Amino acid sequence: MLKAWRRVTDRRRQADGDYGWLFNPYTGDEMVAIDCETTGLDTRRDELVSIAAVKLRGDRVLTSESLDIHLSRPARLTGDSIRIHGLRGIDLEGGASVEDALTQFLDFVGNRPLVGWCVAFDVAMLNRQLRPRFGFDLPNATVDIAQRYARTLRRATPELEPSLRFETMAEALGVPVMGRHTALGDAVTTALMYVRLNKAGRVTA
Numbered sequence: 001m002l003k004a005w006r007r008v009t010d011r012r013r014q015a016d017g018d019y020g021w022l023f024n025p026y027t028g029d030e031m032v033a034i035d036c037e038t039t040g041l042d043t044r045r046d047e048l049v050s051i052a053a054v055k056l057r058g059d060r061v062l063t064s065e066s067l068d069i070h071l072s073r074p075a076r077l078t079g080d081s082i083r084i085h086g087l088r089g090i091d092l093e094g095g096a097s098v099e100d101a102l103t104q105f106l107d108f109v110g111n112r113p114l115v116g117w118c119v120a121f122d123v124a125m126l127n128r129q130l131r132p133r134f135g136f137d138l139p140n141a142t143v144d145i146a147q148r149y150a151r152t153l154r155r156a157t158p159e160l161e162p163s164l165r166f167e168t169m170a171e172a173l174g175v176p177v178m179g180r181h182t183a184l185g186d187a188v189t190t191a192l193m194y195v196r197l198n199k200a201g202r203v204t205a
Contacts, residue, residue, distance in 0.1 A: 010136035019106060023139045026111045031056045031143070033115040033191035036122045037183045043124040047071075048098065051105055051126070052183035054191050056115065059198065061191040067108045068184040070095040098129050106134075113141040115194045117166055117186070120144065145169070145194050152197060169193060173200065 011023040034053045040046035054066040072095040096104070105126070116122050119142045127137040146164045153162040153172075163169075170177050170189055173196040179185020 006137060007139055010139065014136055017135075019134065019136070022106065022111045022136075024111055026113060026141070028112065029057060031113045031115050031194075032109045033061075033187045033194060034109070034119070034122055035116065035183045035186040035190060036125050037181065037186075038125055041121070043121065043128060046125075048101070048125055048129060050095075050183040051101055052187040053105065053109055054184070054187045055112075056191050056194065059195050061188060061195060063188060066184060066187070067104060069101045069104055071101050072097055099133050102126070102130055102133065109140065111140060113143060114138070115143045115145060115190060117169070117190050117193070118144065118146050118164075143194070145190060145197060148197055149173075149193070152200060173197065 007023075011020075014020045014023060032053050032055055034051070036048055036052075037050045038046050038048055048071055050068070050070045052066065052068045055062040095101075114123070123138055123142060131137055146169070149169050149172075150162050150164060153160065166186070166189075167177055167180070170193060173193050175189060175192045175196055177185075178188045178192075180189075
């Protein structure tokens with residue numbers, strides 16, 4: 001209820017703004033797979049490190065139409081957190097500001113539906129930065145491939161409890177893991193899993 005109310009309020013406030021069109025229903029034939037790399041899994045405290053997105057059209061993953069943004073080093077990131085989270089120098093130095101990264105992201109994805117593995121996490125991380133800077137949350141429809149995979153597997157083998165680990169899902173679907181723990185690699189792998197799920201009549205655990 002709160003999410004629906006906030007979206008209606010955002011739409012009214014943005015109606016005459018630069019991003020009012022994002023709230024219009026999408027009528028095209030594309031989706032966008034997204035992934036965020038972060039300093040941790042706490043959506044209230046941790047920071048964005050990189051954002052990636054790749055377009056899908058039908059059963060095609062359009063790797064030539066992708067976005068891969070590394071953000072500048074978060075102000076609160078310490079040497080210890082770099083070590084703990086296994087971040088690389090390329091993820092931290094010479095990147096875009098959060099505002100520039102979000103502007104590029106919004107322009108790239110538009111109002112297309114967003115596909116992700118546990119996509120609510122990525123959306124929450126993005127919204128935490130979007131609202132104070134742009135005044136709204138992402139209005140895009142979302143598809144969580146972990147949930148879709150679980151439903152597909154339970155229909156095929158209801159006696160088994162599916163593993164929703166990223167690598168396990170990719171292996172079960174016959175999808176190569178592309179650059180795990182890089183935002184673009186995970187976004188491309190997510191897109192391939194989505195395409196395979198749409199084709200799969202049956203998957204295995």
